[in-house]
Amino acid sequence: MNLTTLVFWIIQISIHGVGVFSKTKAPDVSALNVMFSSLNSPSQLTGWGSSGGDPCGDSWEGIKCSGSSVTEISLSDFGLSGSMGYQLSNLASVTYFDLSKNSLSGDIPYQLPPNAVHIDLSGNSFTGSVPYSISQMTELEFLNLGHNQLSNQLSDMFGKLAKLKRLDLSFNKISGNLPQSFKKLSSLTVLHIQDNKFSGSINVLADLPLDDLNVANNKFTGWIPDSLEDIDNLETVGNSWSTGPAPPPPPGTVSPTSKKSNKEESNKNSAVKSGLVIAGIAMGVLAVIAVVIGMTSKRRRHVSHYLDEDTSQHRSFTPLTSQELSKGNDSNNNNGIDRKSFNSDASIDIKSGVSVVRPPPAPLDPVRSFSDNQFATRLNSRTRSTSFRATSYSLVDLQTATANFAPARLLGEGTIGRVYKAKFGDGKVLAVKKIDSSVFQGRRTEEFSEVVTIISKLNHTNIAEVVGYCSEQGHHLLIYEFFPNGSLHEFLHMSDDFSKPLTWNTRVRIALGTARALEYLHEVCSPSIIHMNIKSSNILLDAELNPRLSDYGLATFYKSRSQNPGGGYEAPECSTKGSSYTLKSDIHSLGVVMLELLTGRMPYDSSKAKVEQCLVRWATPQLHDIDALDKMVDPALRGLYPPKSVSRFADIIALCVQSEPEFRPPMSEVVQALVTLVQRSSMNMRDDLGNSRRMDDYDY
Structure with a gap:
């Protein structure tokens, strides 16, 4: 190689980096590198490596590509x-x-190739649950998870899998009823679910x-629908089928077991009508009467059908909630998990404050199916059917209640203002957020009222409710519920001899409740609400240590500050003025809060060694290292x-x-992952409460 050529290549490397020589896209290479390490670096996978490489250019074992993208991974029976x-x-x-046909173990990863058509x-020896992320794989045609050790119940995840043709879950330990979203599998021709623990009917x-x-x-149990009896390859032995005739269907519905007889009856009616026409003029009057009666009867049935459909949209539906705490828990113990019914087709319009009901689908029994990921995004959230109006407080009353905003009443100081404890004459105690006057410089006077109008209409079991406001003499204040247990930040980083550390189960429950609150803001409210200030000091804890997210709906004020809330929570894409802040930025901040729960460390701690000061940078590379993870866990546990x-x-x-x-996944998927974690861990939430309790009452 002459000097000119050498210089040329040096320039190319300096400009483009070494990756210029790789044919394969970087994300594909990274995923396969991680896979190779997770598979214990098997020697039989020739060409593979734990870092770098070129799967498409170097023809890695079992890999096929199209252009620079990996399109097939075929590693069946590789040991x-x-x-x-x-x-x-x-x-x-x-x-x-x-x-397939390997010795893989542990849980099936929550995220699979998102556009896969064929998964085997x-x-x-996989354990755990069928991953909920499958619900978003709309191109999927073939799914075989048979002959593993999967357990738990199937989530209602099949509503968007209209292309799925073959589904095999056989020889596992899956229990519970078949999900109602099975009805959406309009292309399914092969279903093998034998040798599991499924129960209920197969209607x-x-x-x-x-x-x-x-x-x-x-x-x-129950009866095998007549429509299934004609299937060529049908195996039903080893169940507890009912004998004798099936019971009649509910009014306004058609039993699956009676469809053939209905069809025969319909044909018979047609023959009768034809006979009446042929009978001639003498029978014409009778034929007309018969047709009129038939039409009236049919119309009545039609109306009844839609009445039942309308009624069905108000059914209580909380199956996942009951599953969460079913293992070793009191079913009557809420522990912050909302068990009230929620209209799955309703979203809250934050401009009008009313529930907006979409046209309902056909009625289903016993529970409704959900489309567009509504099951994950709407469950355990609730809205009010009418607008909630916050109470207007006078500035004088708030000054009296806070001892003129005395330092002794200060509960905390945030990005845009301070929060004070307010004691009223009637014994009521509230928290008052006094927003800095500098926030409103150059703003319309109506902006504060517009914000109050929006946030006072929001209602969820995991958010701190705004109960009042004040806008007088240039002062702008928001009044919230008061929570004597303070914030998550105080529990994790300011504990003392009067406090017990948060137990592991309580930490997971706090993460789940906070995720549900954020899911409500992101995916139930319309339009979506970006929080923009997710941090442990904005997660308050009620008497049972259930999380209540505060400071929501104030993003417009944060944007006016010179910088983002920061403090180690901000996502990498956020600019100094927050112009790049999105819903996914909130999710990053929630991830940092969960890191706090895991490690007990603050998001940024200048007292640590330089490599450990930023929690995310220090912790992220170790989250999938079992030995390192054990050393990262909060010593207080x-x-x-x-x-x-x-x-x-750590995976979440x-x-x-x-x-x-x-x-980053949407909030609905984060919620589902945390719910699955609770299910698998058999967490007894009620017994856990006594072990995590803050003893002081913040009596200023």
């Missing part, structure tokens, strides 16, 4: 062990994904175009935590704090 890693969502072009993970399968159905060796639960919690955190916002 692989370990797991598949946590970056499978990077593989956006993979359509064929087969790791059968014949392994939900009655209308599917199945030609191969195996439900043998479960705990199904004194080793009293389940390692598996900690590992799963890793998704939230990813540097690229597009890779």
